[in-house]
Amino acid sequence: MEKPAELDPATQFRELYEREYRSVYRTVRAMVFDSSLAEDLCQESFVRAFRSRDKYRPTGPPGAWLHRIAVNVAISHLRREKLSRVIAPKLWMGPGSGGYERVEAKTLLERGLNKLSPKVRAAVVLHYFHGYTRDEVARILGIPSGTVASRIAKAMVVMREELVGSEQTAIPARSGQ
Amino acid sequence: MKVNATGDHPDELVRRIQSEISSWTPARGPRWAELSRSVEQRPFQLFKVYALAAAALAVILFGAFLAMAAFNVGTLVSQPVVSQSHLQK
Numbered sequence: 001m002e003k004p005a006e007l008d009p010a011t012q013f014r015e016l017y018e019r020e021y022r023s024v025y026r027t028v029r030a031m032v033f034d035s036s037l038a039e040d041l042c043q044e045s046f047v048r049a050f051r052s053r054d055k056y057r058p059t060g061p062p063g064a065w066l067h068r069i070a071v072n073v074a075i076s077h078l079r080r081e082k083l084s085r086v087i088a089p090k091l092w093m094g095p096g097s098g099g100y101e102r103v104e105a106k107t108l109l110e111r112g113l114n115k116l117s118p119k120v121r122a123a124v125v126l127h128y129f130h131g132y133t134r135d136e137v138a139r140i141l142g143i144p145s146g147t148v149a150s151r152i153a154k155a156m157v158v159m160r161e162e163l164v165g166s167e168q169t170a171i172p173a174r175s176g177q
Numbered sequence: 178m179k180v181n182a183t184g185d186h187p188d189e190l191v192r193r194i195q196s197e198i199s200s201w202t203p204a205r206g207p208r209w210a211e212l213s214r215s216v217e218q219r220p221f222q223l224f225k226v227y228a229l230a231a232a233a234l235a236v237i238l239f240g241a242f243l244a245m246a247a248f249n250v251g252t253l254v255s256q257p258v259v260s261q262s263h264l265q266k
Contacts, residue, residue, distance in 0.1 A: 014209055021207040029201050039203050047215045109197045128191050129198045160190055 009053040009062050017046050020063050023130060024070045030125040031074040031118040033110060041077055045070035060139060064132065068140045071122050078118055108166050112159035119143075120155045127152055 007016040024045060029038035049069050056065055113121050119141055126132045126140060127148075134152070138145040245251050 017209065017212065018207045022203060025203045026198050026201050030198065035201070035204060039205050042203070043208065043212060043215070046212055050212065050216050107197060109193055124194065125198060128194050156190060163190065163193075 006058075006061055008058075009049065009056045009065070013050055013053055016062055016066070017050075020066050021046070023063060024066050026129065027067055027122055027125050028070050028074050030113060030121045031071070032078065033114070037077075041073050042070060045073045048073065060136060063130075064136050064140050067126060067130075067132075068142075071119070071140060074122075075118060108163055109159075111166060112162040115158050115162050116155050120151050123148055123152055124155050124159075 007013075007019065009016055021042065025038055025042045028041050028045070029035060032038050032041065045066065049066055052069075056062065113124070116124065123137050123141060126137045127134065132140065134148045135145050137152075138148045141148065
């Protein structure tokens with residue numbers, strides 16, 4: 001299959017936005033586990049990307065550049081959320097309102113991903129879903145390539161253990177019904 | 178017989194990741210009009226607030242220094258030197 005031509009963010013931003021939105025959304029969704037929040041953060045990422053579109057240098061694919069912005073936006077959001085959880089947990093949220101509580105991982109795979117840090121989750125999605133190389137993932141996340149390789153390998157072990165454990169506990173439960 | 182598929186094949190987990198993530202579809206999708214509106218709004222730049230506050234503080238301190246120096250207030254007043262040299266003679 002022929003690879004689609006790469007778009008220039010400076011002149012073809014709208015096409016790039018429409019082409020990459022879903023892809024960026026999925027990366028952010030894996031980091032925050034909340035579809036609505038992921039869409040907001042995804043939109044914010046594209047706003048930031050649009051503002052700095054003239055700063056884009058074609059050292060990598062524009063998709064990688066967009067993912068880098070989105071990962072930074074998601075990490076900043078998660079840090080702010082964590083900080084507000086520490087500073088003022090009950091200032092404007094009633095008990096049990098759930099605004100700051102960690103979003104429940106719904107599926108088995110989400111439970112596996114939930115065992116990882118947001119950055120490692122992003123690395124797994126970028127590498128195994130979007131097909132970025134380890135060097136590209138390293139550039140997107142701003143960490144060394146060797147660190148990406150070791151973190152991804154460790155993440156796969158953790159996820160496999162989680163999935164195997166979950167399935168083994170689910171099977172007796174099902175057979176007991 | 179193995180109990181689960183996840184542990185059977187090394188690519189099974191990757192296949193599972195791909196299959197699940199491809200099912201994540203955004204409810205709203207790309208919204209160009211909304212993006213254009215957001216871009217037109219000037220972003221709130223916190224560093225400008227900090228820079229302005231720092232500049233105001235510097236002006237206040239420098240003004241206080243000049244005023245105190247002009248009116249001989251506080252430690253900027255020229256202190257009288259008590260000479261005790263005559264006692265040594």
